[in-house]
Amino acid sequence: MEVQKKKISGGVHPKDDGKSLSSGVAIKPAPLLEKYQVILCQHIGAPPKLIVNPGDVVKKGQMIAEPGGFVSAPVHAPTSGTVGKVIDVPGPMGVNQQAVEILADGKDEFDSGLEPIADWRQAAPEVLKERIGKAGIVGMGGAAFPTLVKLSPPPAKKIDTLILNGAECEPYLTADHRLMLERADAVLTGAAIMARVLGITRIYIGIEANKPNAIAELQTKAPNYNAKVVVLKVRYPQGGEKQLIYAVTGRKVPEGMLPMDAGCVVQNVGTAAAVAEAVLEGKPLFERVTTVTGLPVVNPGNWLVRIGTPIAEVLRLAGGVKSTPGKVILGGPMMGFAQKSIEVPVMKNTSGILLLDQSEVVQFTSQPCIRCGKCIDNCPMNLLCGTISCFIENEKFDKAEELHVMDCLECGACAYACPAHRPLVQHVRRAKAEIRARKAKENKK
Ligand code: SF4
Ligand code: SF4
Structure with missing residues (x-):
């Protein structure tokens, strides 16, 4: 060691x-569903190109979308069956994403061609x-x-x-x-x-x-x-x-x-x-282990789920909920994303589905920065988080960039410590989007 x-x-x-x-609960394979909704773009980079048509017969592991460039990745059928419609489904980032339906034939026949x-x-x-x-x-x-x-x-x-x-x-x-x-x-x-x-x-x-x-x-x-x-x-x-x-x-x-x-x-x-x-x-990436957990979940655990399984189905596997959740998060509580729909399908990077109880979801009102420095003490990148946040609040994105906002991991350790409950990560995300948009505009000139 x-x-x-x-x-x-x-x-x-x-x-x-x-x-x-959930740490003591062994991984369980999820049973086969009748239908999967496989989001096409599941990675950073160019979206893949669909290479099947509605009505095509596919096997489990067969490629259904090919890479759209070098920084891209193919997508594969999670079971055997027929290709259904190409539809828009709720995506994990709050916007709809294109997905293809795979209608299971119940045989679950594997043939990836690899x-x-x-x-x-x-x-x-x-x-x-x-x-x-x-x-x-x-x-x-x-x-x-x-x-x-x-x-x-x-x-x-x-x-x-x-x-x-x-x-x-x-x-x-x-x-x-x-x-x-x-x-x-x-x-x-x-x-x-x-x-x-x-x-x-x-x-x-x-x-x-x-x-x-x-x-x-x-x-x-x-x-x-x-x-x-x-x-x-x-x-x-x-x-x-x-x-x-x-x-x-x-x-x-x-x-x-x-x-x-x-x-x-x-x-x-x-x-x-x-x-x-x-x-x-020769098995492509069409399923993954994901944690389903949180106080409202009846049976928290770890499931081997196929890509394209709606969150709602995974929650059913975990016995449903025993109390009304205050929040549904994909990923962990620090870097995960709150969801407004439980119809979002599991993707290749869905590491967890976390339900927070209503009692755990506290609505804070953001206050002005009191310059306590706790955010800086907690920042793993040694950034001046509070100062950056004040610049962003005043739309001084240049100043935020000078203070290395682009190096921020968006880990939330600063916000976790902030007694003024300032939305430090949201500020950073806003600044990064503004700076990237401005640079893209300059590159087009
Ligand atoms: S979110 Fe960014 S600024 Fe805040 S602690 Fe993490 S790296 Fe530092
Ligand atoms: S922790 Fe909050 S209040 Fe304290 S310096 Fe940072 S942003 Fe300001």
Whole structure:
């Protein structure tokens, strides 16, 4: 076992992180539904192009949309059946998104057209990389960045370290915890495959100390894959890429730069397991483990759900609710997004479905900044959060940019501490959108 090299700046640790609601519940596969609504654009980058038509017969794992560019990813059928209508469904960001219906035939026949690569240790890195791309794998920790792109750093960037992100520092979420505990070999195999693609041998798995059973499991098996487990002190947002690199290796990613500029590639543990399935079984990414939790949920737990399953169906699997939820969030309470519809389908990056009780949802009134500095103490990026927020409130986006607002992780650690209940993250998101729009306009001139 390796020890944490550095302690991250700032951050928070909520007293009750809510993980005990579901951390002891084993992953259960969700039963087959009659219909799935698969959102077409599930990743950062170019939207994929639909390659099937209503009425076409498809098999489970068959590609139904192909990548729309290099930074893009294909989408696959979650079961066998018939392609239904192309419709608009509520998306996780509050706007409708285009989705395609897959009407199940009940046979659940698998045929992805991708042959298993059993001898992956002998396979050429390009072959493995191509497989990861064809399987539609994206970052499953939340970012949904195409994994193929992350594994294709420019030749000038010298990568020597792969870090698997098993921190799962968001309160309430336990999907990665259960995956590491129950499918350690898949996680480690995926890591070894990605290391082969990158041409490196140094693999670390960063995992927070609040998952002792998963740590023990990984520590037992990691030597078989030439990987090392690094146990991290519990601290949110340690799962941020830059924070994890610092905690695990002691390296700092230079300001405005990427993990590859510190010689590192970071991948989520769920992504690693998906890579292993894609290579060893020819299985594309059409299902994932997601946590369904919160006080109103009758049976909180972790489910293996297919992409395109409406949240409402997942909640039914968890026994429904015992009280009226005050909020439904996709992801965790810190970085997740509140939903106005439970018809939003599960996507490749749906790490959790969290219901907060009405008693937990407190409406605060934002007050003027009292310059207490608590936000700055908590900021893992060492930003002047309060000052940035005041500039944004006064529409001084240039000033906010000068204070590095674009480096903000939107982790919410500042807002968590703010006694004036200022909407610090919302301010940052607004500023980022304004700055990006302004730059896009300038580039068009
Ligand atoms: S300013 Fe950004 S990075 Fe810093 S604590 Fe707030 S949300 Fe997190
Ligand atoms: S924590 Fe809130 S009140 Fe205190 S300095 Fe930051 S923004 Fe201002």
